[in-house]
Amino acid sequence: MAFAFLIVDDDPDVLKAATMALAGPGAEVIVAGSPDGIEALAAGRDAVLLDMNFALGARSGEEGMDGLARLKVADPELAVVLMTTFGGVGLAVAALKCGAEDFILKPWRNDALEAAMAKAGQATRARRAEAGFTLDEIERRAIIRALSASGGNMTRAASLLGLTRPALYRRLERHGL
Missing domain, CATH: 3.40.50.2300 (Response regulator)
Structure with a gap:
C-alpha cells in the first residue's frame, strides 16, 4: 500500500x-x-x-x-x-x-x-x-486551504499543491470554486 x-x-x-x-x-x-x-x-x-x-x-x-x-x-x-x-x-x-x-x-x-x-x-x-470523506472532498478542502495560505495567489497555491496553474484551474472548475 x-x-x-x-x-x-x-x-x-x-x-x-x-x-x-x-x-x-x-x-x-x-x-x-x-x-x-x-x-x-x-x-x-x-x-x-x-x-x-x-x-x-x-x-x-x-x-x-x-x-x-x-x-x-x-x-x-x-x-x-x-x-x-x-x-x-x-x-x-x-x-x-x-x-x-x-x-x-x-x-x-x-x-x-x-x-x-x-x-x-x-x-x-x-x-x-x-x-466519510471522499477523495474529491479531500482535494476540495486541500485547494481551499492552499488558496487561503497563498492569499489567493494562484501560482503560489498551485505550487503548494504540487500542480501547474492550468491543472489548478481545472480542479477549481470541477469543484465549483
Missing part, C-alpha cells in the same frame, strides 16, 4: 535520508525545509513527519508542537509523527497528548521510521474513511 507523505525538517541531510527511507514503490514524498505553510502542503497527504526544532540552538520542541497544533486544526484526521534529536520521555508524552500519532528520535532506524509512518498513514486513511 503506497502512501503520500510530507517530511518537514530544516536539515537537508535529514530530508534526504527520510525521503530515501520512505520512498518505496508507488510512495509519494514531498519535503519542506520549515513549518511555514505546512497546512497547505499537508493537504491530501496520508501522514506528516515533522521535526520539533527549527531555530538554531532550539531544544524546546515549541515549533514542532505549534506545527502539530496547526495541522490538527487544518485536518483533524491527519496523522503527524514528530521527530527530534533532543527528546525525552516528557516531550514525547506531551506530543502524544497534543495529538501526535508517534514520536521518533533522530537518528532513527529506517525500519522503525517506515513502520511508524506506515502506521500513521493507515490511521489517517481509517479516520478519513470513518469521517
